[in-house]
Amino acid sequence: MEQQDEPVISTDEMLSYLSLDNTPENNEVLGGLVEDATAYINATFNSKNLSASELSKDKVYTSAVKALTGFMFYDRTLSQGIPLGIQQRITQLKGRYDQWQPDNHNGK
Incomplete structure (x- = not known):
């Protein structure tokens, strides 16, 4: 999977989403959590051919990153697992972006 140059969700967006103060501590924590959430979600479907600008247009993707980042902000150990x-x-993203492997048996 390729590393994306810029995050799909900015720290400022997450500060607003979570109604947090813009402090150096919150910026640092949220920046890392956005990276972690993005990496986790990208690992669940075939995202290697998608650019950050393409993914940022997908509302399901951005809402998943925001929701997972927010959840991890309040439960950093993911003690409750990933919420339903x-x-x-993520299931929607898999359906949207994963491709079936080609059938190498030529119908046999």
Whole structure:
């Protein structure tokens, strides 16, 4: 999977989304959590051929990253696992972006 140059969700967006103060500490923590959430979600479907600008246009993708980042902000150990709502978004992304492997048996 290729590393994306710029995050799909900015730290400022997450500060607003979570109604947090713009402090150096919050910026640092959220920046890392956005990276972690993005990496986790990207690993669940075939994202290697998609650019950050393409993914940023996908509302399901951006909402999944925001939701997972927010969840990880309040539960950094993921002690409750990944919430069902986020799992549902990931399932939608898999359906949207994963491709079936070509049939190498030529119909046999």
